[in-house]
Amino acid sequence: MLQRLSTLFLRTLREDPSDAEVPSHRLLVRGGYIRRAAPGGFTWLPLGWSVYRNVENIVREEMNRAGFQEVHFPALLPREPYEATGRWADYGDNLFRLKDRRGNDFLLAPTHEEMFTLLVKDLYSSYKDLPLSIYQIQTKYRDEARPRAGLLRGREFSMKDSYSFDIDDAGLQRSYDAHREAYQRTFDRLGLPYVIVSAVSGAMGGSASEEFLAPLEVGEDTFVRCTDNVCGYAANTEAVQVRVRESLPSVDAPAAHAENTPNTPSINALVSLMNHEPGLRRADRDWVAGDTLKNVVVMLRYPDGTSQPLVVGLPGDREVDMKRLEAQVSPAEVEPFGDEDFAKHPSLVKGYIGPSVLGIHGTSGIRYLVDPRVVPGSRWITGANEHGKHVVDLVCGRDFTPDGNIEAAEVHAGDPCPNCGSALEIARGIEIGHIFQLGRKYAEALGLSVLDQNGKQVVVTMGSYGIGVSRAVAAIAETCYDDKGLCWPREVAPADVHVVIAGKDEAQIAAAESLCHGLTGAGVRVLLDDRAGVSPGVKFNDAELIGVPTIVVVGRGVANGTIEVKDRKTGVKEDISLAGAVAHLAALCQ
RNA sequence: CGGGGAGUGGCGCAGUGGUAGCGUUCCUGCUUUGGGUGCAGGAGGUCGGGGGUUCAAAUCCCCCCUCCCCGACCA
Numbered sequence: 003m004l005q006r007l008s009t010l011f012l013r014t015l016r017e018d019p020s021d022a023e024v025p026s027h028r029l030l031v032r033g034g035y036i037r038r039a040a041p042g043g044f045t046w047l048p049l050g051w052s053v054y055r056n057v058e059n060i061v062r063e064e065m066n067r068a069g070f071q072e073v074h075f076p077a078l079l080p081r082e083p084y085e086a087t088g089r090w091a092d093y094g095d096n097l098f099r100l101k102d103r104r105g106n107d108f109l110l111a112p113t114h115e116e117m118f119t120l121l122v123k124d125l126y127s128s129y130k131d132l133p134l135s136i137y138q139i140q141t142k143y144r145d146e147a148r149p150r151a152g153l154l155r156g157r158e159f160s161m162k163d164s165y166s167f168d169i170d171d172a173g174l175q176r177s178y179d180a181h182r183e184a185y186q187r188t189f190d191r192l193g194l195p196y197v198i199v200s201a202v203s204g205a206m207g208g209s210a211s212e213e214f215l216a217p218l219e220v221g222e223d224t225f226v227r228c229t230d231n232v233c234g235y236a237a238n239t240e241a242v243q244v245r246v247r248e249s250l251p252s253v254d255a256p257a258a259h260a261e262n263t264p265n266t267p268s269i270n271a272l273v274s275l276m277n278h279e280p281g282l283r284r285a286d287r288d289w290v291a292g293d294t295l296k297n298v299v300v301m302l303r304y305p306d307g308t309s310q311p312l313v314v315g316l317p318g319d320r321e322v323d324m325k326r327l328e329a330q331v332s333p334a335e336v337e338p339f340g341d342e343d344f345a346k347h348p349s350l351v352k353g354y355i356g357p358s359v360l361g362i363h364g365t366s367g368i369r370y371l372v373d374p375r376v377v378p379g380s381r382w383i384t385g386a387n388e389h390g391k392h393v394v395d396l397v398c399g400r401d402f403t404p405d406g407n408i409e410a411a412e413v414h415a416g417d418p419c420p421n422c423g424s425a426l427e428i429a430r431g432i433e434i435g436h437i438f439q440l441g442r443k444y445a446e447a448l449g450l451s452v453l454d455q456n457g458k459q460v461v462v463t464m465g466s467y468g469i470g471v472s473r474a475v476a477a478i479a480e481t482c483y484d485d486k487g488l489c490w491p492r493e494v495a496p497a498d499v500h501v502v503i504a505g506k507d508e509a510q511i512a513a514a515e516s517l518c519h520g521l522t523g524a525g526v527r528v529l530l531d532d533r534a535g536v537s538p539g540v541k542f543n544d545a546e547l548i549g550v551p552t553i554v555v556v557g558r559g560v561a562n563g564t565i566e567v568k569d570r571k572t573g574v575k576e577d578i579s580l581a582g583a584v585a586h587l588a589a590l591c592q
Numbered sequence: 593c594g595g596g597g598a599g600u601g602g603c604g605c606a607g608u609g610g611u612a613g614c615g616u617u618c619c620u621g622c623u624u625u626g627g628g629u630g631c632a633g634g635a636g637g638u639c640g641g642g643g644g645u646u647c648a649a650a651u652c653c654c655c656c657c658u659c660c661c662c663g664a665c666c667a
Contacts, residue, residue: 016616016628017604021659032603041658096666113667147593147665155666163667201667211667222666324664335665436667468667504626539627557626566626 004522005497007531007544011048014544024220026479027152029488033547042149042157049548050475052496054160057478058139058471060191060493061162068184070135070164075117077141081107083116087447098143098157110143115444115466118165122462123450129169129460132452133177137164139471151220153476154432160472166465169454174463178210178439181467185214185435188469193491194434194477199225200237201436202329210439213238215431216477223433224325226413226426233422239413240329244374245420255381255395264390267353269294269318272383272392294318295382295396297355299339299368300327311339311347313360315372315384315404320411327410349387356385356393357402371408372398432477433470440464482571488549489571497529498591500550504538504557513580514556517565520584526591546570552590554583 012034021038022028030036035050046054062072084090090097090109098110111117118136126134139162149157166177182198189196194216201213215223215238227236237243261281266272269291277288296318303309314322328336344352349359349366360370376382378399386393396402415428445451445462454460475494482489492498499521503514514530521528529550531541538557545553555566564577567587578586 013602013617015603020598020604023660038659094665144666150660161667213667325666328665433667438667466667470667502626506625535625537625537627537629539625539629542627544628555626 003497003527004518005048005529007529008533010529014547022152024151024154024480025483026154026220026476029483029547029549030152030476030479033488033549036153038152040158042146042155044153044156044472049496053490053494054472054475056494056496057192057474058160058162061188061469061471061474062139064184064188064191065137065162065164067187068135068180070137070184072138073121073136074138075111075114075121075140077111077143079109079111079117081109083120083448084109087116087444089116096144096146098145111140112142112144113161113466113468114138114140114163115165115440115464116448119444119448119450119464122167123448126167127452129452129454132462133166133168133173135164135166135177135180137162137467151476153472154220155222156472159470162469162471164467166467167450167462168464169452169460169462171463174439174441174465178437178465181437181465182212185437185467185469189214189434191493192474192478193481193494194474195481196434197225197227197236197431199227199431200241202238202241212437213433214435214437216434216481217429217431218477218480219430220480221430221432223431224428225431226417226428228419228422229425229427232424233419235419235421235426237420239323239428240326242326242413242426243409243420244411245418245423255397255400257395259394261392261394262390263392266390266392269296272318289383291319292317293381293383295357295372295376295384296320297357297360297370297385298322299344299350299355301337301339303335303337309337311368313355313368313370314408314410315357315360315370315376316411317373317375320373320414322410323412326413327408330408330410351385351387351389354385354387354389354391356387357396357404358393359387361403361405370404371406371410372404373411374407374409375411376404376407432473432480434474434477435467435469437467438465440466483549486543487547490549490551492551492591495550496548497527497550499526499552499554499587500529500531500545500548501554501556502531502538502541502545504541504555506534507558507560510556510558510560513560513565517554517556517580517583521587524584524588526588552587554587 014034015032018028019031022031030050034047035053036044036046039045081090093112097112100108102108122134139160141158142161143158146155146157149155164181168174168177196214197217199213199215201211215221215225224239225236226239226242228234263272272294277283295315298314300312301309302312316322324336344350347366357370359366360368362369376398380398382396383392383394384396416425419426442461442463445464451459451461478491478494479488501514501518503510518528518530531545549570551570553568553570559565559577560580563580565580565583566575566577568575
């Protein structure tokens with residue numbers, strides 16, 4: 003393959019586009035790979051499309067290698083299947099909806115669980131047909147509230163989505179493991195570093211799920227992992243399970259007693275007062291925020307329009323993490339509890355809410371879920387449900403009983419690893435893949451079952467697995483660039499070798515042409531900068547911006563029978579003889 | 593959706609009521625040819641959209657759209 007810059011549909015930019023912030027967006031636009039075409043939508047130019055296809059092909063090859071078969075669905079789909087699974091409502095504003103000329107509802111698919119389930123139902127009806135894993139590489143549509151960062155979060159993007167179908171849970175586990183392995187191979191080939199983290203399944207439903215995150219600061223996901231990888235634990239913050247003892251040994255705490263604590267609607271004010279008031283001071287040490295039990299009220303809004311209050315109790319040194327809370331209450335959305343809501347619930351005294359009125363059996367009737375650190379036997383200072391008063395020595399299990407636990411408290415760096423107890427660290431990552439054990443949710447909703455060996459109908463159990471293909475292009479760019487431009491791994495690069503003709507000397511041009519002819523004959527993909535009247539400086543800069551892994555300069559060395567070979571990533575240059583150049587470069591490119 | 597910033601030629605920017613400018617890109621000619629050559633001439637803009645105020649609006653007022661950042665949202 004030989005592409006000539008003299009005719010390539012390309013214009014590089016001399017300056018960074020002002021609306022691009024993250025490196026991948028900035029450099030892909032500047033290098034002439036993509037152009038913004040719509041809010042959250044991009045046009046791929048020849049160089050970009052070439053990289054995109056390389057990535058797509060690697061994904062495809064690895065799926066095929068694992069024995070998964072490719073199919074292809076429309077992106078434009080009718081409402082009914084999504085109605086059957088409840089996702090027409092659950093997806094909310096994020097779903098692109100439209101009507102045909104008869105007024106029938108359609109959607110642009112955000113993902114295809116329903117259609118795959120129906121397709122298998124359409125064709126298969128026996129356990130003998132299973133297991134089955136099929137996939138597609140398709141354009142997906144999600145009406146994101148805020149598209150951002152170029153290709154990293156668009157409203158139209160390309161995704162490889164696979165679905166597995168098994169007769170039982172053991173089969174699902176095998177299919178899941180097969181996908182997990184295929185994903186590891188895929189990301190290894192793409193040159194993408196990744197961390198596999200435990201995740202929550204969110205709107206997808208189902209049980210076990212893991213995310214593949216490329217650990218990069220520009221990523222939108224926050225995850226924790228065991229510092230120095232002591233035990234290998236890693237999880238999305240949403241999925242972190244706090245490790246606590248079941249209960250504390252029964253303490254000989256005095257009976258709970260209410261105290262006057264005027265003007266202490268905040269934890270800080272309360273702790274400060276408790277430490278300064280002689281009658282309230284603690285003998286052995288100062289009170290700290292972690293001694294208090296903070297009760298946060300929120301309103302849960304469900305997709306059907308109903309709403310319901312919830313109180314989350316947690317140690318006063320932590321805030322509620324909205325992402326973690328929403329992951330727990332999904333598909334409900336969390337809204338702040340406003341003054342008018344307080345007016346409707348007079349038993350809740352803002353700033354002084356305590357457990358005695360909470361719980362579905364309490365006077366307020368509001369569900370009360372607590373952080374797992376609030377274990378039976380733990381002792382707290384908390385609101386007395388009276389303005390300016392708090393209760394001290396309130397013991398969980400003795401003086402109050404919550405309705406249950408909830409993982410909604412912030413995770414802090416240094417918190418103990420749930421697995422081994424060593425400190426956790428917090429990092430950011432780009433979600434490049436996600437694998438789910440869906441279970442039977444979709445098969446049940448859409449009636450996908452097969453006959454087993456005994457002639458009995460068995461509901462099929464499913465998994466779903468996604469790789470963001472267009473996002474992977476951006477993620478790869480993010481992992482490999484410098485102040486001069488992009489720097490692609492060879493397998494995804496738009497070419498293997500970028501040949502620059504440095505001078506206008508006939509001998510140089512002839513040498514470059516002959517070299518390129520030899521290279522393409524050897525199966526090397528070549529980009530040739532044969533632009534006449536363009537100064538060498540411009541060509542060098544463009545070559546570095548475009549980021550092909552090997553740059554060859556055919557210039558004044560030709561007089562001595564040599565050319566220069568430069569590694570884009572390391573910057574290492576070496577002069578090699580023109581005579582052996584094809585063999586040398588072909589070996590370099592494998 | 594909340595907070596902040598911004599929309600002027602392909603790209604980067606100036607322009608606070610009076611003839612739309614600069615740099616770059618692009619075209620022509622000469623020049624230069626190993627790190628974004630130099631000179632000269634030229635092309636390219638309904639100033640995000642709509643309404644309003646005014647003799648006159650890129651500029652002032654109102655509404656909307658879009659982009660960027662933070663948060664919320666988000667397989």
